[in-house]
Amino acid sequence: MIVRIMGEGQVKLDDSHFPELNKLDDELLAEMESGDEAGFRRTLTALLNAVRTMGASLPDDSLEPSELILPAPDASLEEVREMLTDDGLIPN
DSSP states (O other): OEEEETTTEEEEOOGGGHHHHHHHHHHHHHHHHHTOHHHHHHHHHHHHHHHHHHSEEOOTTOOOOOSEEEOOTTOOHHHHHHHOBTTBSSOO
16 A cells, blocks of 8 residues: 655555554544543644655655555644544554
């Protein structure tokens, strides 16, 4: 799957990594619902770092269609809230 991190670029990520990413996504959703800004920031950073670590960055000149778009590392809680679906950021 091709994942775009807003403001950074695209990463090719194997589907086998999604159970771990979904755990972080669930944590992020719970922190957003409770208004835990510090937890939200920590978990968003962990989620994006996991995508970067598990995936392979695509060249900057590559324009593959992104199947999943994640927020920028400095996105606010409100900006991320606008990106959410019923499943969170990452579909289950």
